[in-house]
Amino acid sequence: MNMPTEFPVTARSRLRRLPKRGSAERAQIYAILDAHFICHVGYVIDGQPFVTPTGYWRHGDRIFWHGSAASRMLRNQAAEIPVCLTVTHIDGLVLARSGFHHSVNYRSVMAFGRAARIEDAAEKRAALDAYVERLYPGRNAQLRPIQTRELKATTLLAMTIEEASVKIRTGPPIDDEADYALPVWVGVLPVRQVMDAPVADPRLAPNATWPAHLAPYVEGVGLSEVLTAAMNRKESYR
Amino acid sequence: MNMPTEFPVTARSRLRRLPKRGSAERAQIYAILDAHFICHVGYVIDGQPFVTPTGYWRHGDRIFWHGSAASRMLRNQAAEIPVCLTVTHIDGLVLARSGFHHSVNYRSVMAFGRAARIEDAAEKRAALDAYVERLYPGRNAQLRPIQTRELKATTLLAMTIEEASVKIRTGPPIDDEADYALPVWVGVLPVRQVMDAPVADPRLAPNATWPAHLAPYVEGVGLSEVLTAAMNRKESYR
Numbered sequence: 001m002n003m004p005t006e007f008p009v010t011a012r013s014r015l016r017r018l019p020k021r022g023s024a025e026r027a028q029i030y031a032i033l034d035a036h037f038i039c040h041v042g043y044v045i046d047g048q049p050f051v052t053p054t055g056y057w058r059h060g061d062r063i064f065w066h067g068s069a070a071s072r073m074l075r076n077q078a079a080e081i082p083v084c085l086t087v088t089h090i091d092g093l094v095l096a097r098s099g100f101h102h103s104v105n106y107r108s109v110m111a112f113g114r115a116a117r118i119e120d121a122a123e124k125r126a127a128l129d130a131y132v133e134r135l136y137p138g139r140n141a142q143l144r145p146i147q148t149r150e151l152k153a154t155t156l157l158a159m160t161i162e163e164a165s166v167k168i169r170t171g172p173p174i175d176d177e178a179d180y181a182l183p184v185w186v187g188v189l190p191v192r193q194v195m196d197a198p199v200a201d202p203r204l205a206p207n208a209t210w211p212a213h214l215a216p217y218v219e220g221v222g223l224s225e226v227l228t229a230a231m232n233r234k235e236s237y238r
Numbered sequence: 239m240n241m242p243t244e245f246p247v248t249a250r251s252r253l254r255r256l257p258k259r260g261s262a263e264r265a266q267i268y269a270i271l272d273a274h275f276i277c278h279v280g281y282v283i284d285g286q287p288f289v290t291p292t293g294y295w296r297h298g299d300r301i302f303w304h305g306s307a308a309s310r311m312l313r314n315q316a317a318e319i320p321v322c323l324t325v326t327h328i329d330g331l332v333l334a335r336s337g338f339h340h341s342v343n344y345r346s347v348m349a350f351g352r353a354a355r356i357e358d359a360a361e362k363r364a365a366l367d368a369y370v371e372r373l374y375p376g377r378n379a380q381l382r383p384i385q386t387r388e389l390k391a392t393t394l395l396a397m398t399i400e401e402a403s404v405k406i407r408t409g410p411p412i413d414d415e416a417d418y419a420l421p422v423w424v425g426v427l428p429v430r431q432v433m434d435a436p437v438a439d440p441r442l443a444p445n446a447t448w449p450a451h452l453a454p455y456v457e458g459v460g461l462s463e464v465l466t467a468a469m470n471r472k473e474s475y476r
Contacts, residue, residue, distance in 0.1 A: 036326055038342065040278035042289035048250060049287050051280035053346050086289040090431070093455075095422040098381055099370045100388040104276065108291050132337045142422040143336055144414075150338040158438055172439045176382075183445040184380040187438040189455050190351060193328070196428035201410045207421040217331075217427050 012112055012163055023177045033058050033087055034231040035224035037135060041065065041075050042084040056085065057134045058176060058231075063111060064127055065208050066156045074155040078117040083159060085111045089224060093189040096173035097182045108167045113159040121148070124156050137233045138213035193223040250350055250401055267402050270347045271296050271325055272469040273462035275373060279303065280322040281315050294323065296469075301349060302365055304394045312393040316355040323349045327462060331427040332377040334411035335420045343426060344373045346405045359386075362394050375471045376451035399469060431461040 039056045042049055056065045063085055067074050077083055092105035101139050119123050129140050174188055191196075197219045198210075216226045280287055290311050294303045301323055305312050315321055327418045330343035356362050366389075367378050411424055435457045436448075454464045 038326065038344075040280075040289050040291075040324055042278075042280040042287035042322075042328070044282050044285065044287050047282065048320050048350075049280035049282050049291050049322045051278050051322045051348065052325040053278075053324060053344065055342055082286050084280075084287045084289045086278055086291060088276065088278070088291040092434075092437075095374070095375065095377075095452075098388070099366055099378065099384055100392070102370060102373075104293055105365055106276075106291065110289065112286075132340060135331065136333070138332075140337065142420075144417050144420060146337055150336070154338070172437075172441075179382050180441050181443055182380075182382060183443050185434055185438070185446050185449050185452060186442060187437050189452075190434035191431060192434050192460055193429060195429050196330075196430050198425055198427050199330075199410075200423070200425040203410075203418050204424060205419055205421050208423050211423050214333075214427070215421060223429055 025166070028159075029109050029166050030058065031109070031228070032089065032166060033063070033106050035228045036087050036089060037227055038083070039063075039065070039085050039087045041073075041077070042086070043073070043081055045076050046213065056087075057131045058235070059127075059130065061161045062158050063113075063161065064131065064156065064158050065115075066128065066131070066154055069153050069155045071155060074157060077115040077157055078155065080114040080116055083115050085113075085159065087111075089193075090191050091119075092191050093175050093187050094169075095189065097175045097179035097184055097186055101173050101175050103169060103173065105169050105171070105190075106167070109164055111161045111164040112188070113162040115157040115159045118158055119158045121151055123200055124151055124154070127158070128154065134231060135227070136213045137199075137230055142211065179190075195219055195223060195226065196223050203230070243269070254316075261378070263404070267347050267349070267399075267404050268296065269466070270327065270345050270404060271349070273466045274325050274327060275465055277301075277303070277323050277325045279311075279315070280324070281311070281319055283314050285366055293369070294325075295369045297368065298366075299399045300396050301351075301399065302369065302394065302396050303353075304366065304369070305391045306393055307391050309393060312395060315353040315395055316393065318352040318354055321351065321353050323351075323397065325349075328429050329408070332407075332411050332427050333424050333427065335413045335417035335422055335424055339411050339413050341407060343407050343412065343428075344405075346378070347402055348405075349397070349399045349402040353395040353397045353401040356394045356396055359389055362389055362392070365394055366392065373465070374451045374468060377449070379448065380451075433457055433459050433461060433464065 037055055038053055040051050041054050042051045054065045056063050088108040090106050094103040096102050125146055132140050195217050275293055278289050279292050280289045283401045294301050326346040328344050332341040334340050364385055370378050433455050
C-alpha cells in the first residue's frame with residue numbers, strides 16, 4: 001500500500017490534553033482497531049448525539065458496519081453525516097496513593113469520517129463475507145451462502161477514516177513524591193476480555209463437529225489476541 | 239426511593255428496531271450501569287460528534303464522570319449540551335448457519351441527559367470519594383485525602399438520566415428453519431471481562447500489604463461481578 005503512515009491531524013482529532021498519550025501513527029491505530037470487533041458509533045440527529053455499540057471490521061483505511069435496512073441509526077448515518085467511531089480496550093485499574101491519581105490503563109482510537117452506503121450487490125456480498133472471515137477465517141466455506149433477500153434486508157456502511165487519534169495509558173500509577181511512603185497497596189489490577197467455554201446450539205446437527213476455524217477460540221484465550229491473529233490470517237476480500 | 243420504575247420513553251430513546259429487545263425498566267438499566275465503570279460519552283461540538291471513553295459512577299438517577307479542568311471534552315459538556323452516555327457489556331459471539339444470522343450477545347444502556355458541573359467543594363469531594371468507594375469500598379480510609387488544589391484541578395460533571403433505553407441479546411442463534419440440518423458448528427462463544435493477577439507498584443512501600451478492600455479482585459473473577467458487588471456494598475455518600 002502506498003499510504004502516508006499517519007492520518008491527518010486537525011483541531012478535531014488533535015489531543016488537547018495529555019499529548020504524550022496521543023499519536024496518529026497508522027499502524028498503532030490499525031492494531032487497536034484489529035484487536036476488537038465492537039465499536040461505539042457516535043452520530044447526531046437534530047442536534048442530539050447518539051452512541052450505539054456496533055460490530056465493525058476494517059479493510060485498509062475503511063471501517064465497515066452493517067445492520068437491518070430498517071435501522072434508524074443506519075438510515076441516518078448513510079446520509080454521509082459526520083460520525084465518530086471509537087474503539088476501546090480496557091487494560092487495567094490503576095490504584096494510587098491518593099484518589100486523585102487513580103486511573104485506568106486502556107487503549108482507544110477515535111476515528112472520524114462520513115459513512116456511505118454500499119449499494120453494489122457483489123461488493124456488498126464480498127464485504128459481508130469478509131466480516132465472517134475476519135472473525136473466523138475459513139468459516140464461510142461451511143455456511144449457507146448469503147441470499148439475495150438477505151442482501152436487500154441489510155444496510156452496509158463504509159467509512160473512510162479521514163482522521164483518527166489514539167489514546168493509551170499503560171504502566172503503574174504516578175503519585176506525588178511525598179505520598180510514596182504511604183503504607184497502602186498500589187499498583188495495577190489488569191483486566192482482560194477472554195473467551196469462555198463454547199456453548200453449542202441446542203439444535204446442533206448431530207454431524208456438526210468443532211471446526212478448525214474455531215480452534216483459536218479456546219477457553220481462557222484473550223479475545224484481542226484471537227481477533228488480531230484472525231485479522232492477520234484472513235484473506236483480503238478484494 | 240419514591241421513583242417511577244421506568245424512565246420516560248420518547249422518540250429519542252424508543253427503540254425503533256427489535257422492540258422485543260427494548261425495555262425502559264429502571265432496575266435493569268441500573269444493573270447494566272452498575273456492572274461496569276467505563277462508558278462512551280457522545281457529545282456534539284459544531285455539528286461534529288465525539289465519542290470519548292470515560293470512567294463513570296452512578297448515584298440514584300445521576301451519573302457522574304470527571305477529568306482534568308483543562309479537558310476540552312468536559313468544558314464543552316459542562317455547558318449543559320445534550321449527551322448520550324452508553325455502557326455496553328459484550329457477552330458472546332453468536333455463530334449461526336448463515337452469515338446473515340451471526341450476531342452478538344450483549345447488554346447495553348443508552349442514557350440521555352445534559353451534564354452540569356458540580357462546583358460546591360464539599361459536594362465535589364464527597365462525589366470523588368464516592369468514585370473510589372464505588373470501586374473499592376473502604377479504600378478511602380487508607381488514602382491520602384484529596385487536596386484543595388486537586389479539587390480545583392478536577393472538573394466533575396453529573397447528568398440526571400432524563401431518558402434511557404436498554405438493548406439486550408441473549409441465547410443461541412436463530413436460524414432459518416431450512417438451515418438447521420447443516421453440518422456446521424453453531425452456538426455461542428461466551429466472552430467475559432476478567433481480572434488478571436495484580437501487578438504491585440515497583441515503588442510499593444515495604445509495609446503495604448494486600449488489603450481487605452481489594453480481596454474481591456481475585457485473579458479470574460469477572461469484572462462485572464466485582465463491580466456489582468462493590469456497588470451494593472458501598473455506603474451512599476449522601
